[in-house]
Amino acid sequence: MSMATMTRYHPDQFLLNDYVAGSLPGAVALAIAVHLDYCPQCRAEVGQLSRLGGELFGGLDPVPVAEDAFARLLQRLDDIPPAAAAGAVPARxxxxxxxxxxxxxxxxxxxxxxxxxxxxxxxxxxxxxxxxxxxxxxxxxxxxxxxxxxxxxxxxxxxxxxxxxxxxxxxxxxxxxxxxxxxxxxxxxxxxxxxxxxxxxxxxxxxxxxxxxxxxxxxxxxxxxxx
Ligand SMILES: [Zn+2]
Structure with missing residues (x-):
């Protein structure tokens, strides 16, 4: 799959803000994380928002907010048992x-x-x-x-x-x-x-x-x- 950079429909500012703040329900954050994989524009936006967040809350949280949010999402995904039965790894x-x-x-x-x-x-x-x-x-x-x-x-x-x-x-x-x-x-x-x-x-x-x-x-x- 080519991660096309022609994305034309994006999550709005409120959703990106909440994504960066880590306050979205996991399934909604998942949809945004998937979009970010395709969209350099929103990735830049998220980077900027998290830097801004870092400056505002710098003394409290040295970790860039978005990275943390994304890491937490991935951690959550890792905690979910895979749909495929354990041990039944397909040949591919x-x-x-x-x-x-x-x-x-x-x-x-x-x-x-x-x-x-x-x-x-x-x-x-x-x-x-x-x-x-x-x-x-x-x-x-x-x-x-x-x-x-x-x-x-x-x-x-x-x-x-x-x-x-x-x-x-x-x-x-x-x-x-x-x-x-x-x-x-x-x-x-x-x-x-x-x-x-x-x-x-x-x-x-x-x-x-x-x-x-x-x-x-x-x-x-x-x-x-x-x-
Ligand atoms: Zn976008």
Whole structure:
């Protein structure tokens, strides 16, 4: 994967501030850490914020705030038992997760192909990651080239970070590294670009709400599935 520097959609200033302060829920911090892997602009911003924080709180905390926040996040990720059963290291070994952003490698140690995937619509599959946040679902989504996910809204915030490929909806086109935050009022119907499968990280705070007739039937039964 090329860590493209063309990222156009970024976490806002408040999120970056809270990230640096270490006050974000882990799953949200994870999404930002993944974005930072692609985005030199936000990395610079985070560096600046943490230097500023260091100056403001210099006497109290000699460790740059952001580095500490990131280290704590990685430590937390290390504490989570890998999804793959211990001892069942696949033949491809630990190199399999190399194409993924650093912050995701512990969660997907054997690579994307070895995850448990569930079909969720035509050309769309989902794999819930064992992140350990009881209030948020952390998952990878893959939309086959040219396929579309079902139209949906959300009962809460949904963060999507594109890892590979691209998708678009009525508001724009999102490429590798783009960070898209949708609130409960937004309804969208993501379509993958025609030339490549699109792989995304999703962090959901509430179950999706499907549109149309299917939604009216299915919505009461949709639940979050944190792992
Ligand atoms: Zn950015």
């Amino acid at each position: 070994g630990h190199g399999a997760s190399q194409g993924l952003p650093r912050a995701l490698r512990t969660l997907v140690p054997a690579g994307v192909d070895q995850l448990d995937w569930q079909r969720s619509g035509r050309g769309v599959r989902t794999s819930r990651l064992r992140f350990g946040d009881p209030r948020r679902e952390v998952a990878l989504y893959q939309i086959r080239a040219g396929a579309h996910a079902i139209e949906h809204g959300h009962g809460g915030n949904e963060i999507t970070v594109v890892l590979n490929g691209a998708f678009s909806d009525h508001e724009g086109c999102y490429r590798a590294g783009d960070f898209v935050l949708r609130g409960s009022a937004d309804v969208h119907r993501p379509v993958a670009a025609p030339d490549a499968d699109c792989l995304c990280l999703g962090v959901l705070e509430a179950p999706v709400r499907l549109g149309g007739l299917i939604g009216r039937i299915a919505n009461p039964f949709l639940r979050l599935h944190p792992r």
